[in-house]
Amino acid sequence: MSVSESPVACTAVTSATLPHGPDSTVKRVAKRARYDREPVHQLVDELKLGHIAFVANNRPVSIPMTLWRVDDSLYFHVANKSRLQKYLEAGGEVCVSFARYDAWVMSKSAYHHSANYRSAVLFCTGERITDATEFDRVFNVILDQMEPGRASQVRPANEKERYITALMKLTIDEGSFKQRDEGVHEEPEDLDIPVWNGVAAICPFSGQAKKPADNR
Numbered sequence: 014m015s016v017s018e019s020p021v022a023c024t025a026v027t028s029a030t031l032p033h034g035p036d037s038t039v040k041r042v043a044k045r046a047r048y049d050r051e052p053v054h055q056l057v058d059e060l061k062l063g064h065i066a067f068v069a070n071n072r073p074v075s076i077p078m079t080l081w082r083v084d085d086s087l088y089f090h091v092a093n094k095s096r097l098q099k100y101l102e103a104g105g106e107v108c109v110s111f112a113r114y115d116a117w118v119m120s121k122s123a124y125h126h127s128a129n130y131r132s133a134v135l136f137c138t139g140e141r142i143t144d145a146t147e148f149d150r151v152f153n154v155i156l157d158q159m160e161p162g163r164a165s166q167v168r169p170a171n172e173k174e175r176y177i178t179a180l181m182k183l184t185i186d187e188g189s190f191k192q193r194d195e196g197v198h199e200e201p202e203d204l205d206i207p208v209w210n211g212v213a214a215i216c217p218f219s220g221q222a223k224k225p226a227d228n229r
Contacts, residue, residue, distance in 0.1 A: 032187040081155040087183040101139035135188035
């Protein structure tokens, strides 16, 4: 069973569609955008690594964080009384982004090189989870996603560990998903250039076709 197929990768949703306003509506190559939750959930469940952006002391800050999903919500943990915790508890909004490159798109011209990717940009507000039962339930999700059944085998967090750890819940207020999954775009006059073109998988586990021996 893969991580994304874990029975604790909760899939219950309150709405199949992501709200999206002017700031979260994709404008460049809009045909690649989607506003349903399913591809966002899949990307989060696969990666569990996102970047949380916010403003601190009038400066933009972006922090890579482990994030995981339970139903429609995202969760992460920080040290108690951290600036990000305080920012969210004061009502601040964050922008959370996830992205994965699956393949390089190799063209016969420098201009048309590209990449096949999946990405999500989500605007969220948050709160701290203080209930001990809910704290354990949410952490059990990611433990069992790391290794199925692991949560039942390890010692649960004690009172001190729950106090020094701020478990934060993010509510997705609006967002979008964008994907490129295409081949090479070439200019007709470039087709005779004697250089390989095609889609080259970045990771052998990406599911993309591997680079053929020759395509000249």
